[in-house]
Amino acid sequence: MSRPYASQGYGPRATEGYSSRATYPTFLTPHNTAFQQLKAAGRGLFDAFRWDAVIRLVSSDAEVRSNVFKSLLLNIVSLSSVYFFDLLLQPLTHEHTHWLRRNVGWFYQILWLLPVVGISLYLNSTWCSHLARRTYTLQHGSRAAVEPPATYLGILNSIATSAYRVVMVFTSVVVSFALRYIPYAGPTLGFVFLCWVDAYYCFEFIWIARGYSLSRRMRHLEERWAYYFAFGLPSTALCMWGSTLANAAIFALIFPAYIIMAMHARPAPIDPYNPTGGDPPKHPSPFIPIRIPVFTPVIWLNDMIVRVISLIGHVGGPRPSSATPSHRRKPSVDSVESAEEGSIPLEPIAPSPPSTGTRIRVSRGTRPGNRRKLD
Template sequence: MKAEGQETKRVPGIKAGARTKRKTLFLQLSWSWKGLVDAFRWDIVVSTVTSDAEIRANMLKSLLLNSLSLLSIYVFDLLLQPLVRDQQKWLHRNMGWFYRVLWLFPVVGASLYLNSSWCSIVANRVYSLRHGSRKAAPSTYTGILTALATSAYRAVMICTSVVITFALGYIPVVGYTAGFVFFCWVDAYYCFEFIWVARGLSLAQRIGHLEERWAYYLAFGLPSSALCMWGSTLANAAVFALVLPSYIIMAMHAKPVPPNPYNPVPALSETSTIQYPSPFVPIRIPIFAPVVWINDRIVRLLSVGGRRSQQYSRGVGMDKKKGMSDTIVESVEEGSGNGASAESLRSAARGGIRVAGTRRRKAN
């Protein structure tokens, strides 16, 4: 026991650490609120759509086709499926199957495919209105190959993200919440992907940008994710396709915070002390690490050709220690980066590698 009148020693470092932790948590909450506010800027969507005919036309096409998809889905779920349930005749029993194959799947598939092109047109138009036209990528042999590689990797990444979202739902107790939170980040990523690509950010830079501002993007993706978590899988996909153009417009006008996650409160003057964030609150959360890891393994499994595949990888400058996300996809999207030369691709396909104008062949 302490003697009477003896003062308790205070450790200033502990109080300062707790104070820094509270400030950092407050900053994260303020960034989340900023993301939520940016996700409800429907006034920007309305003003943008009404002010430009090209944007208005593509938004209208997206609205009509995705509304048709939703109507078809709910006609089946609420009307046809209850009517044909427990029917004895073969035709009646398989009516739902015929409806899905002959009408529902083609309509939803066409809607998702066309919606991606309309979203690209809307994104490019909004970007040009705000920042001016960007330089188009040259239509070369290399550009075609790298565009195909990028599209394939992006498709695999979308599928992987959806699979991980469903897999998280099977975790006891916290599974549904974890899946919903992860889906918020996935939605936010695809809303901002268009402007990131337009600014020339590589895949690694885009992922790092989101993971270092996880609070903002979690809140930004919250409204769209909440709309896409209540219906069937097809209905959720159609709803997301319906609202995606609007959220792309919001993302084009948004300003994610903080500008510098590692120094969120810059010093007011050269003599003032820099206030670093608390080490107990993570600056960067590796949200997409499982997605990128699975993607790279899938791409390697799909790579066929044995020795020729390895020669191709060396010819385009791929490192065995790196995944596809760190090589081709980073440097070639939308004309950003140099990528591989067409000559190196052709020489790699023939079995040799051209370096500095000299062709080297493997010794027999």
């Protein structure tokens, strides 16, 4: 009688079954999961049009206003130079047979356009850093941002972070151009990828101020892919209609405004694994991905570049001695990962072995507490 009694749901085994069922995770339906992602995308699109926050902050703070106006004037000069070449100079010299008139466009690009755009992008990055720091301080206080230590290692870490960031910008551009060559879906995939890339660079300042590592920044974006796609959509759409230099100048022109918007944004969902915030939690449907590995090809290219640079450095540097262990001679995966994080690993200094000229003699019959005699 005990077995039928337990099988009908009245015995101790049935009680254990109910407790296991209570701890089993519950999932949202695919329809509800898609609705949560659409809500996050709508929130991202709303945050990308917060021009009221930009105007309010620029009009209320003199330092923010100064950085925005300097960036605005310089990028207007570079954008005017680009359109002067694209719309006026290049059509006038296109059909000329004379060598000088035919190549005046190249001289204009090399002697004026490329230096102006390059200086504009460099100064714009510096001013945007000051703008982001000031905006973050106004929102969260003067001691909220995580400042790098003013030490030798801190300087090296800053240099490594900046160098890796430059490489990441380059590889992102390479990946976006490569995606465009995919048949049929290439242009759409390149546009979607650039939406995520633009959103990443708009939020990068606030993530760095909060002390996020590179892996945590990318995981944060990839787990909220719908929100960040919608946030990067307007800026990417504005920078897709002109030449490459014109698109870069337009992005540099609107970049300060989107940094301010990112500072006032509230990425959604707060917990991607419990988007409704309920208790007990309800996980998203397995049929809709929680995380999309957007930056996997970028990180792969970055790792390859870092490994090549490490190999070149080892080839060009002094050869290791025969006493050096083999695992110390080649670049390790840990060094590549630390370069991703913007840190320089310091190898521990092994203690030197005792000199062969010094001998240690222990007298026979001595107890452990006795002292050792040195020759």
